[in-house]
Amino acid sequence: MKDFIKIVIFYLINISIVLGQISPYKRKINEGNEYFDKKRYEEASNMYREAISKRKDKPADEAQYNYGNSIYKLNNFDKAISIFENLAQSTEDKKIRSRAFHNLGNSYYQRKDYRNALEAYRNALILNPEDAETQYNYARTYSMIMTGQNQNNNNNNSQNTNESKEENRKQNTSTNEGNNSDNKIEMDEKILENILKYIESKDQSIQEKVRNKEKKKNKTGKNEKDW
Known part of the structure; x- marks a missing residue:
């Protein structure tokens, strides 16, 4: 019994140490993520805003990005545009900047501001040319x-x-x-090339699946006795 109590105490001490190592900034982000996953976007946005307030002179890219997403989910597209624009200009993280431009494009698209949406998607693709989702959104917006x-x-x-x-x-x-x-409006030739490559790869993937299916069918047919 004493050994069991010692194990429990040791376990609780380790948990408290681990929790103590998580910064208030990260803790608020985690809480916001939990709310976001439950689609409680108002509470999530509050947690992300609190996380941002915990970072005095340090970057808060993750919290700002998540904050923008929660505001977008609340259909406040004007505010989301402001958040993603600021993040795209301020962050030094290329990946976050690309995602910020992508979501900036989505926000403009929801407002039916297709020209600014197209420009945002273009900026995202400059940073990440292989992003298939942004390629699709770029082509869709150009079509609109x-x-x-x-x-x-x-x-x-x-x-x-x-x-x-x-x-x-x-x-x-x-x-x-x-x-x-x-x-x-001229579609950027490099972006168009990437979009066509993506469509071609998708088409090849579908054709490969069809061929494999036909091979399995033929193999099954050969194994059957024909008399």
Whole structure:
């Protein structure tokens, strides 16, 4: 019995030592993560904000990143944009900066600000060109911009149907010139190349799975007696 009590006391002492080694900053982050996993984003954001307050003159990149995520989950996209913009500019960690730009793009996208979203995704891909999720978001946002431009062009053309042919010609010319000079968005060639490589690798992966499935089917067929 005495030996058992000694073991328990020793165990409790070790736990207290380990807990004492965790900084208040890290402890608040862990508490925030627990709330976040339970989808209690308000409580999580409070914990992350407290964690940031624990870091006086030291970087709080992890807490700021998680804080931005919790605010995003609360659908406060304006505030999330501010948090991710500040983090992307202040952090020296390339990985965190890339993730901050990615989530900045997501925040702009939710506000339907596709041009700023595209720029944010582009910055993320400059830092991490192989990020498949950012590649997809970049392509999707580019498509949204181009679709919107085409829609605007169609609307401009339809508004001019009751005017004279000469006026239509002049207005359509000026409209197209304005779109070409002010609204034209060029997809970055390097990013496009990476997106196409990703799509190609996915396609090859699917084809490989199909081939393996066919091989198994054929192998099973050969083992059956045919009489």
